[in-house]
Amino acid sequence: MTTVEDRVLAAIDMPALLETLCAMIAIRSLDGEEDAMQHAMAAAMARSGLAVDQWSIDMAALQRHPDFCQEVERHAGIGVVGMLGEARGGPSLMLNGHVDVVPAGDPGLWRYPPWQGTIADGRVYGRGAVDMKGGLCCALFAARAIAQAGVRLRGRLLIASVIGEEDGGCGTLATLLRGHHADAAIVIEPTEGIIAPAQAGALNFRITVPGMAAHGCVRDEGISAIEAFIPIHQSLLTLERERNAAWHDPRFADYALPYPLSIGTLHAGNWPSSVPEQLVAEGRYGVAIGEDLAAARAQFEATIAQAAAADPWLRQHPPIVTWWGGQFAPAAIASDAPIVGSITTALHRLNHRPVRVAGMTYGSDMRHLVNAGSIPTVLFGPGDVRRAHRPDEYVTVAELELVTRTLALAALYHCGYDA
Numbered sequence: 001m002t003t004v005e006d007r008v009l010a011a012i013d014m015p016a017l018l019e020t021l022c023a024m025i026a027i028r029s030l031d032g033e034e035d036a037m038q039h040a041m042a043a044a045m046a047r048s049g050l051a052v053d054q055w056s057i058d059m060a061a062l063q064r065h066p067d068f069c070q071e072v073e074r075h076a077g078i079g080v081v082g083m084l085g086e087a088r089g090g091p092s093l094m095l096n097g098h099v100d101v102v103p104a105g106d107p108g109l110w111r112y113p114p115w116q117g118t119i120a121d122g123r124v125y126g127r128g129a130v131d132m133k134g135g136l137c138c139a140l141f142a143a144r145a146i147a148q149a150g151v152r153l154r155g156r157l158l159i160a161s162v163i164g165e166e167d168g169g170c171g172t173l174a175t176l177l178r179g180h181h182a183d184a185a186i187v188i189e190p191t192e193g194i195i196a197p198a199q200a201g202a203l204n205f206r207i208t209v210p211g212m213a214a215h216g217c218v219r220d221e222g223i224s225a226i227e228a229f230i231p232i233h234q235s236l237l238t239l240e241r242e243r244n245a246a247w248h249d250p251r252f253a254d255y256a257l258p259y260p261l262s263i264g265t266l267h268a269g270n271w272p273s274s275v276p277e278q279l280v281a282e283g284r285y286g287v288a289i290g291e292d293l294a295a296a297r298a299q300f301e302a303t304i305a306q307a308a309a310a311d312p313w314l315r316q317h318p319p320i321v322t323w324w325g326g327q328f329a330p331a332a333i334a335s336d337a338p339i340v341g342s343i344t345t346a347l348h349r350l351n352h353r354p355v356r357v358a359g360m361t362y363g364s365d366m367r368h369l370v371n372a373g374s375i376p377t378v379l380f381g382p383g384d385v386r387r388a389h390r391p392d393e394y395v396t397v398a399e400l401e402l403v404t405r406t407l408a409l410a411a412l413y414h415c416g417y418d419a
Contacts, residue, residue: 004151004419008408011145014401018124020044021137021400022117025126029099031072034163034171037099038078041161044140045082049147050159053081057163057174065177067372071167071204071325079171080161081180084143090154090416093339094182094375095143095407096172096365097136098165101128102389109391123394130383134395135188135403136161138382142407155415158182165365168326172365176373184339184414185375186407187366190383193399195343197378198251198359199366200259201287201330203297206280206322207232207304209314213277222275223313226268229279232319235307236261239300240286247288251332251359258361259286286361289330297323328363331370331377339376339414346409350402360385380406 029037042054057077062068104114104127112118114127124134139159146153158180162171209229214222240261252258263283269276287296301321308314333340335357344355360379369377382399 002419004149004417005409005412007149008145008151008412009405011149012141012404012408013144017137017141017400017404018119018397020140021124021129021134022119022126024133024137025117025128026115028115029101029128030103031100031164031167032074034100035078038080038161038163041099041136042080045080045159048082048140048144050082050084050143053083053178053180055079055178057170062170062174062177065173067173067368068170069168069325069327070164070170072164074164074170077163077170077174079174079178081175082143082159084147084157085153085155085415087156088154091183091414092156092158093411093414094158094160094180094185095139096160096162096185096187096369097132097139098162098171098365099133099136100163100166101131102166105391111392119397122398123396124400125392125394127393129393130190130395131385131388131393132189132381134383134400135190135381138400138404138407139188142404142411145408146411151412152418153411153415154417155183157411157415162365169365169368172368173372176368181373182375185369185377186339186343186410187364187369187377187379188381188403189360189364189379190381190385190388190395191360191379192384193347193402194356194358195340195347195378195380196358196360197335197337197340198289198332199330199364199379200252200289200359200361201291201293201367202326202328202363203285203287203293203323204282204325204327205285205300206282206324208320208322209279209281210317210319211275211277211279214275216273216275219275225276225279228311228314229281231311232304232307233263235303239303247291249289249359252361254358255361258359259288260361261285287330289332289359291330293329326363329367329371331367333370333376333378337376339378342410342414343378343380343406345413346406349409350405
């Protein structure tokens with residue numbers, strides 16, 4: 001490695017990174033409640049030597065954008081972008097990470113408190129540790145190391161700290177509309193060290209199934225919406241199998257179900273001794289890269305309509321399908337794009353092992369950067385998405401360090417620097 005690269009790597013302060021991550025985990029930045037976290041990120045960027053653009057997002061204007069979607073009603077929000085260096089002829093790079101986290105659920109299911117960063121057994125535990133405050137800290141401390149090493153980048157390095165990724169990506173969309181652009185981007189989602197130039201799509205849906213109420217003692221005189229939903233659910237499982245068999249993509253070869261159809265919530269009935277008059281099921285519908293979204297939705301709706309047509313009650317009282325909340329379109333770039341090469345070179349130089357390039361099955365803000373911003377983007381970050389959205393979420397310290405070092409070198413390679 002060059003002397004400049006050695007100097008940058010030596011400037012990475014892992015104890016400070018871990019301290020910052022634990023402090024960030026302690027900020028309950030649920031969707032719609034991200035302001036405190038964004039203020040903390042802006043302050044951390046300023047302390048790290050970055051110029052900071054912090055602004056109030058015009059949610060009313062943002063909602064007019066054709067790619068806008070959300071699950072949580074927002075009337076305000078804060079955007080934060082940190083910038084290192086001036087544009088001096090080199091390519092710019094954006095490191096993108098979201099501050100919002102999903103609810104922690106029952107605290108009794110956690111070994112360590114969810115709203116307290118805890119370091120144990122070489123891991124950092126807490127809600128947001130892996131999804132994705134850990135990745136955001138990697139980006140912050142990679143940029144900080146470059147600044148503290150006194151390196152002059154030829155292209156500008158940006159860190160976009162965004163809100164609302166979990167429910168549709170309004171923060172990244174607002175960042176693009178603010179005018180922040182780059183020649184390439186890295187979204188620091190958990191990828192297990194895999195470089196991902198592709199992400200599948202995920203469309204939120206709601207199915208409302210009608211029943212007919214009756215007293216539970218004469219339940220045969222009513223129509224249970226729960227029982228009416230059972231054949232619908234079976235039809236959806238069949239649809240999931242058929243779609244995953246039909247849409248083969250070698251980038252997702254490691255997944256048995258690259259395009260899952262998952263029911264996430266189920267609500268039915270209003271009284272224990274009454275036949276439930278309605279059931280509402282909500283979930284996510286996996287979409288393949290290159291698939292027409294309108295056609296995918298139509299296939300979903302036709303499957304439910306076909307199942308309803310076989311039932312005497314539902315034939316006369318058909319279920320209603322609503323597409324709501326997060327509508328994560330798929331996105332992909334070429335596997336030989338320059339940004340893929342920059343990260344691959346950086347990662348290989350650090351761990352001297354073959355680098356894996358593959359797709360991720362979850363939706364992310366990558367699709368806004370690629371589809372709306374026309375920015376070549378990859379996913380690359382610490383941890384495993386399987387640890388996200390569950391109790392005892394964690395990321396390992398070793399992964400945090402490797403990703404921070406990789407991002408620092410990738411920024412040097414991509415943006416260029418003066419020796």
